[in-house]
Amino acid sequence: MSDSAKPFTYESLPDLSGQTAVITGCSSGVGIATAMELARKGAHVLCLARNKEKTQPVIDGIIKETGNEKVEFIPCDLLSLRSVTAAADAVAAKALPVNMLILNAGMIGAPGKMARSEDGIEVTWVVNHFSHFLLARRLLPLLERSVSLGTPARVVAVSSAAQSFAGYKEGIRFDAYDDESKYEMFNRYAETKLANILMVREMQRKVEEKLGKGVGFYANSCHPGAVNSELGDDYVWSWIRPVFSAIKSLVMITPSEGAKSSVFLAAASDVQTHNIRGQYYMDRARPPKPKDLCAAAGDEALAKRLWEWSEEVLTEKGVGV
Numbered sequence: 001m002s003d004s005a006k007p008f009t010y011e012s013l014p015d016l017s018g019q020t021a022v023i024t025g026c027s028s029g030v031g032i033a034t035a036m037e038l039a040r041k042g043a044h045v046l047c048l049a050r051n052k053e054k055t056q057p058v059i060d061g062i063i064k065e066t067g068n069e070k071v072e073f074i075p076c077d078l079l080s081l082r083s084v085t086a087a088a089d090a091v092a093a094k095a096l097p098v099n100m101l102i103l104n105a106g107m108i109g110a111p112g113k114m115a116r117s118e119d120g121i122e123v124t125w126v127v128n129h130f131s132h133f134l135l136a137r138r139l140l141p142l143l144e145r146s147v148s149l150g151t152p153a154r155v156v157a158v159s160s161a162a163q164s165f166a167g168y169k170e171g172i173r174f175d176a177y178d179d180e181s182k183y184e185m186f187n188r189y190a191e192t193k194l195a196n197i198l199m200v201r202e203m204q205r206k207v208e209e210k211l212g213k214g215v216g217f218y219a220n221s222c223h224p225g226a227v228n229s230e231l232g233d234d235y236v237w238s239w240i241r242p243v244f245s246a247i248k249s250l251v252m253i254t255p256s257e258g259a260k261s262s263v264f265l266a267a268a269s270d271v272q273t274h275n276i277r278g279q280y281y282m283d284r285a286r287p288p289k290p291k292d293l294c295a296a297a298g299d300e301a302l303a304k305r306l307w308e309w310s311e312e313v314l315t316e317k318g319v320g321v
Helices: 029-040 052-066 081-093 123-148 161-165 185-211 238-251 260-267 300-316
Strands: 020-024 044-049 071-075 100-103 153-158 217-222
Touching: 020 029, 020 123, 029 044, 029 052, 029 260, 044 052, 044 081, 052 071, 071 081, 081 123, 100 123, 100 260, 123 153, 123 185, 123 217, 123 300, 153 185, 153 260, 161 185, 185 217, 185 300, 217 260
Parallel strands: 020 044, 020 100, 044 071, 100 153, 153 217
Antiparallel strands: none
């Protein structure tokens, strides 16, 4: 639910006609549900995803369901910084106001040996953090322009409750992200989900420093809940997948339920009414309790260091931000 006692519903969203939402990971799960609900309220939705053959039928389904034809595909492979840069340029070329940026896509790295992207970055870090950081930095001027024109701008990073299990005392091991000998699949995932929270908090601080306190810019993060999605399916033996899928459908929430926090933070009027900025929300648009966040999530110095480090790494990889 929102800050009020009344549970959030999609029906409570305001009309979003004339606004543009950019969403990563629209080809499955929570990404589809997020795009669907924003399109249903009239938003122009730009779906950033890697595979057009997989994503276009999804888009066609959203258009058919909502009657909103302003739903488009933009190619974006989060395993490639070059592709992310091209996607940001493609968004900018449309000359649309960007009012909502939902950084939804994510992955869990492979168990055992560390895998790298084409840019030489460990895949969990590049998909869950660096590519989203790059995209957000490239689109930030468009978001700020929307604010200057009088329309609030929202950024939502889809994190995870896994951030609360980030087990390193320093929060994020900046010196170990590229060290194969220190690769631990789940801890790496937890680190990147912590990074999602820290990134939007520092983004909020920076924008307010530039445009002023109380400006119409709202950057937040959220946990979607234990969603019945494709995340992690690749690491389940093929012979057990039918059983695994059946169990998931019984104990996990639907993607539509899982999208509630993303959609709430991206479009609900309560975000402005209750001045929700730099916050982390739980599933179904519920404010967190202290136990829901690891201590490092509130570390302002760590958030600032993450931002600077991210810029340093991208510069080393030849990508300007």
